[in-house]
Amino acid sequence: MYQIGIDIGGTTVKAGLVSEGRIISWKSVVTDVDAGADKVIADIAGLVNSLKDDAGDKVITGVGIGCPGAVNSCSGIVDHAYNLKWEYVPLGEKMQRLTGYPTRVCNDANAAALGEAKYGAGKTYKSSVFITIGTGIGSGIIIDGKLFEGNQSKGAEIGHVVIKSGGEPCSCGRRGCFEAYSSATALIRDTRRAMMKNSKSKLWEVSPDIDGVNGKTVFDAMLLGDRTAKRVFDNYIKMLGEGLVNIVNALRPEAIILGGGVCAQGDVLLNPLKKYIAKYAFGEGPHVGLHTATLKNDAGIIGAAALVAWADN
Numbered sequence: 001m002y003q004i005g006i007d008i009g010g011t012t013v014k015a016g017l018v019s020e021g022r023i024i025s026w027k028s029v030v031t032d033v034d035a036g037a038d039k040v041i042a043d044i045a046g047l048v049n050s051l052k053d054d055a056g057d058k059v060i061t062g063v064g065i066g067c068p069g070a071v072n073s074c075s076g077i078v079d080h081a082y083n084l085k086w087e088y089v090p091l092g093e094k095m096q097r098l099t100g101y102p103t104r105v106c107n108d109a110n111a112a113a114l115g116e117a118k119y120g121a122g123k124t125y126k127s128s129v130f131i132t133i134g135t136g137i138g139s140g141i142i143i144d145g146k147l148f149e150g151n152q153s154k155g156a157e158i159g160h161v162v163i164k165s166g167g168e169p170c171s172c173g174r175r176g177c178f179e180a181y182s183s184a185t186a187l188i189r190d191t192r193r194a195m196m197k198n199s200k201s202k203l204w205e206v207s208p209d210i211d212g213v214n215g216k217t218v219f220d221a222m223l224l225g226d227r228t229a230k231r232v233f234d235n236y237i238k239m240l241g242e243g244l245v246n247i248v249n250a251l252r253p254e255a256i257i258l259g260g261g262v263c264a265q266g267d268v269l270l271n272p273l274k275k276y277i278a279k280y281a282f283g284e285g286p287h288v289g290l291h292t293a294t295l296k297n298d299a300g301i302i303g304a305a306a307l308v309a310w311a312d313n
Helices: 037-054 091-099 108-119 178-182 184-197 217-223 227-251 261-265 267-280 296-309
Strands: 002-008 012-019 022-030 060-067 070-072 077-081 086-089 103-107 128-133 137-143 146-148 255-259 289-292
Touching (some): 002 037, 002 108, 012 037, 012 296, 022 037, 022 296, 037 060, 037 086, 060 091, 060 108, 060 296, 070 103, 103 108, 108 128, 108 137, 108 146, 108 255, 108 296, 137 178, 178 227, 184 227, 217 227, 227 267, 261 267, 267 289
Parallel strands (some): 060 103, 128 255
Antiparallel strands (some): 002 012, 012 022, 070 077, 077 086, 128 137
């Protein structure tokens, strides 16, 4: 049996025909935000109908959708999705009416967490926490093989747990959030600040244009032996490590899975984080594994499909 997974992004909607965690075929369409919710949903329904033809005589059991913003997975309503300019959009109901398929909807980070839990780096664990490091910090919690979303699906927002009271401003309006120190955006901000303070840093060799700084700049400069880059990196590990230790102490999952472009650095990132967790986590154990995501850009589609495939589990 097949499912169709939908990953709604601010610029592109990706849809895939999925079987047991494998994408059989996929299609995409530009997210026409300015045209309004109904146009975007109609475009998504068009993707579903196109993928239906790729399924041949296989049964499609339903459609799963991962959507950014505040999503009530019980009602299928997107309460707020600011980058889509959506307010209280009954996405599940509209999609089911347009396609005829049962439709399940959840937050996009939760969908990616479910994908990694069922078919990716977390598939050998019953409990895991997924953290995606990007423009912000996305997160998803899996307990006993099921998504934990909180009341009306509004929980599991680990990126907005404060780790430094009165600290850096966050996109949510508060100060000192995990996201404000540990996102790729925060790493880029801190790299630029360090460059402005030290004109002789090799960070300038890696990125002669300060506007060209990205999440990899610090790592490349460290390879050149740059001390300024190493200080930025060490502080980033401290702040990211603080957030991860909080997760360990509060939830003690079997594993934490990290996703996002920064994770391409592999053990350069993971090894100091593992040491930080081992040093500061409360108590003697049990051990919490730390891994990078394996599904990468496919996690959203596969996780959305898993909403349907694992609906009764």
